[in-house]
Every structure is written in structure tokens, then in C-alpha cells.
Amino acid sequence: MDATTTLSTRAWIDRFIAAVERESSELTELDRKAGDGDYGTNLRSALRRTAANLDAEPSESPRAVFTAVSDAFLNTGGTSGPLFGMWFREFAKALGADVTTSALAVAATNAAAVVQRLGKAEVGHKTMVDAMVPAAQALADAADRGVDVHTALAEAARAARAGAASTEQLLARRGRASYVGENARGVVDPGALTVAMFFRAATDEAPA
Amino acid sequence: MDATTTLSTRAWIDRFIAAVERESSELTELDRKAGDGDYGTNLRSALRRTAANLDAEPSESPRAVFTAVSDAFLNTGGTSGPLFGMWFREFAKALGADVTTSALAVAATNAAAVVQRLGKAEVGHKTMVDAMVPAAQALADAADRGVDVHTALAEAARAARAGAASTEQLLARRGRASYVGENARGVVDPGALTVAMFFRAATDEAPA
Amino acid sequence: MPVRQLINDPDEFVSEALQGLQRAHPHLLRHNPDPAYLVRADAGRRDKVALVSGGGSGHEPLHTGFVGVGMLDAAVPGAVFASPTAYQIRAAVEAAHRGRGVLLVVKNYTGDVLNFSIAAELVADDGIEVETVLVDDDLATDGHDEGPGRRGTAAVVAVEKICGAAAERGAGLAEVAGLGRRVVDSARTMALALESCTHPGQSRRSFDLPDGEIEFGVGIHGERGIGRRPLAPVRELVPELARPVVDALGLRRGESVLAIVNGLGATHALELSVAHRELTEFLDGQGIHVARSLVGPYVTSLDMRGCSITLVRADDEFVDLWDAPVRTPALTW
């Protein structure tokens, strides 16, 4: 079965926001080691704007929720802000009233493609794309196998986490981390880690 | 007798130029003590321009010679340049083909008046006026008495020199020297000294 | 001790400056505070292709000073030296759109390219026709095949002026965009700094120069250039800037150029006039005719001292559009 009334998009985003609030200084630390150290700040400011948008116009519709997320990121500086903005925008476009595995597969596939087109990064360039592409692949596989939304998102989260972990040993080819050469090795890419956190938040329990 | 063919205006100016060349560093020194130290430079540059003008368009006519002197001073910076320019201009205006005592008296009287009007200095303000006014007075007296040009100019030179000497004990009320207060006391005003040198040059022998 | 500036709070610096600019030109400009942009006071009339540009602040009068008749319809300023957001750009494009499509003029910097590309996609989805002209005139960053390409600097003024004139005359979007790309292809710039610049609220210049040396090949964000050279009389420095520009454009005797002698911020008008004199002497010697010159601080880098020289190979069409009337805070004729 594919439909889900049990997955509240709003709750998913709330858990994501809570996770980022918990981890933001670690994310910034990663950007400091291999970038300019503003990543956590950029991300938090986008998510606080998201929360404000959602509180101002409460809605449970996946489209409305992801539009609010996308708008907030597009209103944020840095490289990650606009890329995440366009990534989330594909979720808003693809998801209807109900969140289905196949709609998620379409969303994640289109979303990864948009980010790759705009950022010109391939898998292995040590960016958020290293988590986005395997997650999209996992959702597409899940849709092919007809598994339910929760299972599909759990698989996507595992794939994204593995993709993020794989960035640790890479040299960066895109973004500011590419300027620091060997110094980026040993540092997980915070953008990729954020993608993993996002999928993880889908199936987590609500935060305490 | 009043007419003089023996006084060559051109030779007078040449002697004046030579005197200034000899004394210019002393004049500058006086301006350094009670001003900004550019007086000798200003004066020499005006007189070199005068010499160039006179060489370019040689003329013995008093009007032409004094016009050349006046133009050169009016083309020079500092406070002294334009004031001397207007002073000499009255000589150009008043002197005809022949230099007479009465024409010199008119010239020097008008010239001192122009400088006083423009510079707003009275006798006793420690400026060139302190030599110009007594010299004009001496020439006016000489004209009243009908004395010859050489005698008249010698009297003017003595009066100017006395006027210049009188500035030594004064506090300056005009020009940059007025900014230095008591420090100007004991310093002869270089502008007044120059006026004395000018009249002295009229009756001097040609320089060696 | 932060550098002495007329400033309240560094975080409010740009937005307060926008207010101040708008209040000085109420008949030309409208200011939208959030998201921040400036738009022509008569925006909304459905009659022409609209031009929108923007980028980090600190380069004033670029771009905000070029909003008005015959140049930009809107300018979108980011924070100092930081790109505006895609959302800001979208809002400005929507406000500027006058029914005949929008030309985005983008200086080639990663953040600007990213945010303007995204904005272009967003407004295209909203049904507004968009074209983009990417300006990449800076010769100092030429020749790196794999990198981000040449930076965009003072040639952007020529692009905005010429495209703005064509749009004002009624040219269509494709034509205006094509013209803009042709200006970009015809233009190169080289810059030098005598002294670097200071971010608002910071206490140090972005780099220090040893006695008797200048920084050659600088951009407009206070970054180091491509090398140190000896400080020399301007009659030697200007040919050092202009010669590579002439070579890169392949300019030959008898050709004409538009010349921009641009002050980087704290360079005095007397200095720029002397630099312009030296440029005309140099180009005269090369047999190159200066059809028009623009001399002044147009694309600044905060309080940097120095100048850039831009040459644009000029044909009659460029000169004609250059001469067309313009009425903006910083450029009017």
C-alpha cells in the first residue's frame, strides 16, 4: 500500500528543525574546518524563517508546507540556502494532498537534478549532492517495489546517511571546501549531513 | 626742471630685478620668521616672468615696461603678487612717454591707494603699505617743490626705507604675519623692504 | 577600533543607505524594504523590456544608482559583497516587469550566478519571460579553464547603459539580450589597487601593501589581485592596465572604443582625470580612437584606492545607444 495519512509533513519539518537546532554548532564546525564557518547560521536562519512562515499560515498540505520551506531557503544567503530552496521546491511541486512513495520518488529525483544543474556538482564532489542522489535512488527503488512511505523514507535516510559518510574521505571539487584542498579530507560535508538529517526526521518520533 | 630723458625705466627695472636676485634669500628668511617662507620665491618668479616679458617685447616706453611688470605680478601667486601687480599697474597708467616727478607722484599716490583698498591695510599694519605710503608722500612733496626726477626718487627711496625699517618693531595686523603675534616683532616686513629696494633701484648705478 | 565611517550599525548599513538614496530621488525611485530592492518610480507601466541587476553592496553607485529612465528598472542589493537572495531577485523582477519580459544583468560571481539563475527559473515558472546576460570582463581572472571564469566588473555599466537605452526605445527581449552579450564580448577590464578596502565595522583593510608596491589585477571585493608591482607614475600604470585590454580585445589601429576610467572608491576626481589623460595618450599612440569616455567612481570596492580601465570595442550602434538619454541617480545625460 502506498498512501499515508500517518505522515504529517508539518510534523516532519518540525522534527527536522528541532534536529538542526540540536546539531547546528556541529554543522558550523564542519563548515569552519572546510569552508567559511557560516553553514549552521545560514541553515538555522532559513529554518527559523520556515517556522515563522508555517506559524503565520498554518497548513497541513504537503505542498503548502514545502513551499514555505522552499521560500524560506530562497530568502537565505550562502550557497546552501538557494540550493536547498530549489531542492525543497521540487517536493512542493511533486507532492499532492497525500504523500505517496512514488510522489516522493519523483520529488527527490527532480530535486537532486535541479541542484545538480544549478550547482554543477556530481556525486563525489563532496557536496549535498552526495546525499541527495542516493536518497533519490532509494526512493525510486522503493516506488518500483511498491513499499509504503515510512519504509521508503527510512531507506532514503539510510542511503543519505551513507552518502554523507562517504564525503568524509573525499577532496572537495565544489563550493568553498574546494579551496582548502587536502584540509577538507576527514571532514564530513555539512550539506550532505543535513540531507541525511532531513530524511531521518521523516520517520523519527516527534522530538521530546 | 621736471622732464627726464636720463631715467631709463627699463634700466630701473633691470636694477630692481638684480637687487632682488641678490636679496631674495634674505627676503624669504624674513617671511619664514613671520609668514610662510615663500616670499622670495614668489617675488623672484614674478620678476623672472617680467624679464621674459620685457625680452620678448622690448620697449623703452615707461607704460609698456610697467605693464609688463604689472602683468607678471598679476600672474603670480601669494598675497604680494597681485598687490604688487596692481601697484605697478598705476605706474603704467600714470607715466607717459617721459617720466616726470609729478607723474611719479600721481602714480605712487594712486598705487598706494589701490593696494590699501584691496588689502585693507593701514600704515602701521606691518605690510608693504608702510613703505608705499611714505614714498608716495615724498614724491608728492617733491612734485609740489618741482624737484627733478632723480632727486624725487632718491627722496622716495629714503622715505620707503624709513617706512620699511619702522615695521621691525610692529605687530602685524594684516597678512600671515598677523597670525604669529609677538613673534613678528623684530622682523622687518619683506614686502615693505621690497618697496624700498624698488625706489632705491631707480637712482642706483646699473648693476655690475 | 573600527575604521571611521558615517555609519550606525553595520547590519543596517545597506538598508539605511537604500532609504537615503530613495529619499534623495523620490521622483525616480521606489524602495521596497522587505525583500529589499529599488525599482523605477514608474514601474508597472506595461510598455518595455525591463532590466534588473544586482549583487553585493559596497560597489555604489552600482547598481542602485543606475535605476531610472534609460537604464535599470530595478536593482537588487545584497549585503556588502554578498549576493542578494533568489527570493529578493524574484520580487524585484516581478515589480519591475512591464509586460515585455525581463533582462537580468548578472556579474559573474558564484553567488550572484546561482541566485539569479534560480530567480530566473522561479519567475519563468510564474510566466515572465526572462533572459540573462552574464558579464565577465575582468582580464585578471582570464585563462583558468576549469574555474568559475572571468569575474564581472566595470563593463557592467556599459551593458546596463546600452541595453537600457535599447529597451527604452522599444527593442524586444531577444534583441536587448543579444546586444548585451555583444557588449560583454566586446569588453575587457583591468584594475589596480593603491590601497585595499575595509568592510563596514571592521578595523583592518582587507590586505596590506608594502611600501612602494601596488596590487595589480584586483577585483571588487577586496580580494588580492594577481601580483604586486612597483608603484609608478600614473603615465606608466595606465598603460600597464590598458595594454593587456587592447591585446585581449585584439583592437587595431583605426578602431574605436568606449572607455571607462573607474575609481575604486577613495580615488580623487583629480587622480581619475589624470588617469584618463594618460589613457587617451596611450590609445592615441596605438591609433585607437576614444569615441566616448566615462570617468568617475562607478563600480567601487568600498574605500579602495585605485582604478580600473574598461574598453569596449565600439561600433555606431553602441555609440548611438550610449548617447541615448539616461536619467538615474548616478548617470544622467
Add this chain to the structure above:
Amino acid sequence: MPVRQLINDPDEFVSEALQGLQRAHPHLLRHNPDPAYLVRADAGRRDKVALVSGGGSGHEPLHTGFVGVGMLDAAVPGAVFASPTAYQIRAAVEAAHRGRGVLLVVKNYTGDVLNFSIAAELVADDGIEVETVLVDDDLATDGHDEGPGRRGTAAVVAVEKICGAAAERGAGLAEVAGLGRRVVDSARTMALALESCTHPGQSRRSFDLPDGEIEFGVGIHGERGIGRRPLAPVRELVPELARPVVDALGLRRGESVLAIVNGLGATHALELSVAHRELTEFLDGQGIHVARSLVGPYVTSLDMRGCSITLVRADDEFVDLWDAPVRTPALTW
């Protein structure tokens, strides 16, 4: 080590800059090298009262940048911070004269007053009708009864603009002069420096400021002002400048002003825009209406950092003449 500048030889600096300016504006200006002045390219047409101004260089765009249609007919630049000679002024007046008399606009400095007065006598002798407007707007030098009086600073721009417009419209010499004197009576200025300036070729600024202090009441020749004040946010500094100006003019609620927020040289456009914002906030609070504003570096003091604020009590005639078309290198609308 002289300060880093785009310069060849300090002695040639001004004359090379004049050449560079003329070459940037060949259709507006003609340059006479010796004696040095700039005159309108169409000088000689016998049709209007001519305006001539000048003074020491280092204040650019003043005065050379204001030669053109609707403002000055000629500008006579001296060396940096030094008066032009009477002879230079006479030559400029003769070149500028267009058959209906000449208005001399003179900033109140001893050397300028002397040389312009002399030039006025010389050309009057040549049969040219001359009037002089003496500009003495600087409040910092007010109140010294016996001295040379208030200095002339940025209000000269308003005098040149308003008189220039009236002359261009055909007003006679007496009328234009009367208007100029009325502008002078209606205008006061106050300035502050965040950093002093450096003479071309010299290695030191004209004065040094201790940390956290600014120089209040400066003129435009790098001389010290009337006192040190604490460096403060611009929202505090601008009222410190504007309040005494409002008081000196006796401006009351409901009155209108022309406002000039003038950069002293190295002040960035963003800073001047913020200063303008603060001025409008302050005047709003006083119920004073800003009819028109001019914001930018118009009367500079080489590379000084800081600004001056000039207010001119504005009636309809002033505003109308202010708005009249002008076409010069530095001011065009």
C-alpha cells in the same frame, strides 16, 4: 614615502587633470592651458550673462566639473588649495564673456577674494560689466567680527546652480547677482572630518585624529576645525551638524530647504546615503521640509573622509531654478 596616488608630478597634477577632464567632455568644455582655465565649448555666443568661478584645486568636481549649460561659463583653477592668479581670472572672464556681463562667484578666502577683486577691476577697465557674489556659508568660522569672516564652502554649488539657471534663462547681470546674494544669505554649512587629507606628493595627512575622535567644523583645505568630538553613530553626528545650521538660518516648522549632503573626498556613497537618511529624519522631526537634496562628493578636500551639510532656505523661485536643466560634467539633469 608619499601617499599612494595616481599621479605623475605634483607640479603637473592640476594641469594634467584639466586635460583629462576636457578630453572626457569635449562637447562641453574647452581647455586653455596658459593661463589655465576651462570654458564652455560654445563660449563666445553673445547671448547671456556669463558665470565665472574658481579657486584652489583639490575640491573637484568644484568648480571645473560645473562648467557647462545652465551653470558656469568658465572655471579658473589654482594650484592645490591656492588661489588662481588675477591674470588667469581675467583671461577666463574675457573668454567667458557673452556680451551681457559676467558674474564672479567667489568663495570667501583671502587669496581668492584678492585675486578675484583685482580681476574684476582689470576687466571692468576693459569695459566688461562685472558683479561679484561672495559665498561665506561656513558656520564654523562665524562670529569672528574682526577677521576675514565665514569661509565659503559647499553652498557655492547652490549659488552656481541657481544663478546659472537664471542666466541661462536670460536674466540680466544685476538680477543674477541679486539672486546669488539671496542664496548666500539663505545658506549655511557645517562639516566634520573622520580623517584629514594629504597634499599630492606629501607623505602625511594634514592632521591626525586620536582614536575615537573626529574633527568638528572643518573647512576644505585640510586645516583643523573648531574642536574634537567623540566619534559617534551617524544618527548622532548628522544632527550635530544640522542643528546649528537650522538655528543659524532661523528655520521654522513648515519651511522648506534645499539640502546638500556633501562628501569631503574619500567618503563612500553608502555612507553619504545613510547621512542623507539621517538628515531627513532629523529635519522631519523639526517639521522642516526637504524640497530637494543633492547627495555626493561635490566640494571635496582631496582625500578627506567626512561630510558637510548645507541647508538653503528654499522658496518657489529657488526650487524652480534648482530644477532647471543643467548639463555639466558633474551635475546634469
